[in-house]
Amino acid sequence: MIYTCTLNPSVDYIVEVDHFQIGELNRALSATTFPGGKGINVSRVLRRLGVPNTALGFIGGFTGAFIEHELQSENIQFDFVKVPEDTRINIKLKSGKETEINGKGPTISFDSQKEMLKKIQCLRPDDFLVLAGSIPSSLSVRFYEQIMDVAKKAQVKVIVDTSGPALKRLMNDQPFLMKPNHRELGELFDTVFHSKREAAIYGRRLVEWGVKHVIVSLAGEGAFFFDKETALFAEAPKGAVRNSVGAGDSMVAGFLAAYTSGKSVEESFAYSVASGSATAFSQDLCTKENVERLLGQVKIMRI
Numbered sequence: 001m002i003y004t005c006t007l008n009p010s011v012d013y014i015v016e017v018d019h020f021q022i023g024e025l026n027r028a029l030s031a032t033t034f035p036g037g038k039g040i041n042v043s044r045v046l047r048r049l050g051v052p053n054t055a056l057g058f059i060g061g062f063t064g065a066f067i068e069h070e071l072q073s074e075n076i077q078f079d080f081v082k083v084p085e086d087t088r089i090n091i092k093l094k095s096g097k098e099t100e101i102n103g104k105g106p107t108i109s110f111d112s113q114k115e116m117l118k119k120i121q122c123l124r125p126d127d128f129l130v131l132a133g134s135i136p137s138s139l140s141v142r143f144y145e146q147i148m149d150v151a152k153k154a155q156v157k158v159i160v161d162t163s164g165p166a167l168k169r170l171m172n173d174q175p176f177l178m179k180p181n182h183r184e185l186g187e188l189f190d191t192v193f194h195s196k197r198e199a200a201i202y203g204r205r206l207v208e209w210g211v212k213h214v215i216v217s218l219a220g221e222g223a224f225f226f227d228k229e230t231a232l233f234a235e236a237p238k239g240a241v242r243n244s245v246g247a248g249d250s251m252v253a254g255f256l257a258a259y260t261s262g263k264s265v266e267e268s269f270a271y272s273v274a275s276g277s278a279t280a281f282s283q284d285l286c287t288k289e290n291v292e293r294l295l296g297q298v299k300i301m302r303i
């Protein structure tokens with residue numbers, strides 16, 4: 001079974017404004033709400049790709065109830081730890097460019113933290129666990145490490161998609177897959193990349209440090225894949241971007257969906273890139289049909 005764990009889920013409020021002006025009354029052209037947070041996006045895409053999975057995380061209040069309702073309507077299993085404060089709302093403002101304001105998230109008590117660790121303890125050796133997204137500010141930046149320790153004892157394969165100090169602390173724990181974007185990878189090494197070549201050099205370094213599979217995503221420029229035996233570059237398919245929120249999460253889901261169905265790492269990487277781009281070209285997350293339509297346009301090169 002694949003489990004996703006979203007410590008800080010969100011209701012993503014996507015609002016479109018014509019020529020947004022700071023300090024003025026702006027009226028929305030459109031507004032949509034989606035259940036969000038990186039692990040929840042991975043769960044939703046996995047489901048769309050036909051892969052059953054269970055979403056774990058902390059959830060609370062009316063926003064938490066919205067997320068549960070949406071997941072139920074998409075037939076996604078969940079086993080959340082309930083917290084008293086509201087799950088955050090993340091604003092995604094579209095006005096020519098995309099501007100994001102991500103909320104802080106609710107307070108998570110010590111008892112709730114223990115409850116989550118107990119759930120992880122119950123996972124089985126052939127399970128996958130996706131740790132994705134930020135850590136709510138009330139939790140220690142070491143909480144992912146605590147989860148990782150429990151998951152390792154249970155012999156679960158862990159996938160990491162987070163950023164900042166949490167990512168830095170996890171890279172020595174030999175996760176099964178890491179998917180930083182080029183900015184997150186640069187932060188990990190306290191640098192900024194000026195070329196794709198530089199991103200590739202540092203991506204490879206993660207494999208040298210024990211990460212089993214690494215995908216470095218480069219938005220519209222595609223992605224790199226590395227493991228001990230393989231180094232690949234994929235150009236992203238071309239198309240009109242409608243909403244790139246969740247593109248990275250879709251890559252994680254796409255890779256796992258293909259890999260767990262027995263595909264090679266090269267095929268799984270191609271499926272991952274097609275999933276990321278299919279989401280970027282959609283208003284909501286990708287559908288299986290759109291992913292498979294784009295798959296033929298993903299050009300993989302050995303590097």
Ligand SMILES: Nc1ncnc2c1ncn2[C@@H]1O[C@H](COP(=O)(O)OP(=O)(O)O)[C@@H](O)[C@H]1O
Nearest residue numbers: 181217218219220222223236247248276277280
């Ligand atoms: N403008 C775009 N055109 C085509 N594909 C895109 C575009 N933006 C993102 N993607 C696809 O989504 C993947 C992840 O995007 P990226 O922005 O790097 O991740 P994240 O959402 O984690 O920041 C890319 O590797 C690519 O496949």
Ligand SMILES: O=P(O)(O)OC[C@H]1O[C@](O)(COP(=O)(O)O)[C@@H](O)[C@@H]1O
Nearest residue numbers: 036037038090133134246247248249
């Ligand atoms: O946990 P964080 O880092 O605040 O990110 C949460 C946000 O990331 C998303 O999961 C989108 O992530 P990506 O665009 O990187 O795939 C949104 O749904 C959510 O609002």
